[in-house]
Amino acid sequence: MTIAAILNGKGRDVISITAHQSLGDAVALLATRRIGAVPVMDGPAVVGIFSERDVIHALSEHGAAALDRKVGDVMTAPAITVGPSEAVIGALSLMTRRRIRHLPVLEAGRVIGVVSIGDLVKYRIDRIEADAEAMRSYIQSA
Numbered sequence: 001m002t003i004a005a006i007l008n009g010k011g012r013d014v015i016s017i018t019a020h021q022s023l024g025d026a027v028a029l030l031a032t033r034r035i036g037a038v039p040v041m042d043g044p045a046v047v048g049i050f051s052e053r054d055v056i057h058a059l060s061e062h063g064a065a066a067l068d069r070k071v072g073d074v075m076t077a078p079a080i081t082v083g084p085s086e087a088v089i090g091a092l093s094l095m096t097r098r099r100i101r102h103l104p105v106l107e108a109g110r111v112i113g114v115v116s117i118g119d120l121v122k123y124r125i126d127r128i129e130a131d132a133e134a135m136r137s138y139i140q141s142a
């Protein structure tokens with residue numbers, strides 16, 4: 001199964017931020033939307049990703065003054081991305097290898113969604129449960 005199937009199920013809304021916004025604004029956005037990361041955009045281009053981890057690192061290094069810094073100063077760049085045709089298992093492998101939890105999904109250079117490791121794990125568990133139920137039904141009908 002592909003990343004496109006995940007986006008079809010969860011939706012393609014993309015919350016983003018620019019590199020020029022303050023860390024304080026970005027933290028408020030994450031908290032208000034109850035999300036862990038957002039792509040950092042420059043027009044239609046993804047220039048990085050800003051996550052909870054970036055907040056922790058900035059606060060550790062700069063203290064409370066970090067909240068006045070720009071997102072571009074603390075974001076993770078470049079962003080690691082996937083395409084909609086990427087296999088779910090491939091995306092999970094990429095996230096594990098790179099130790100990341102969010103992937104912007106790009107199609108023709110534009111962000112069409114964001115998937116989290118939670119989205120992918122949920123999908124895999126749902127598939128495993130569906131396969132197990134199909135096997136139980138097959139065994140009972142035999």
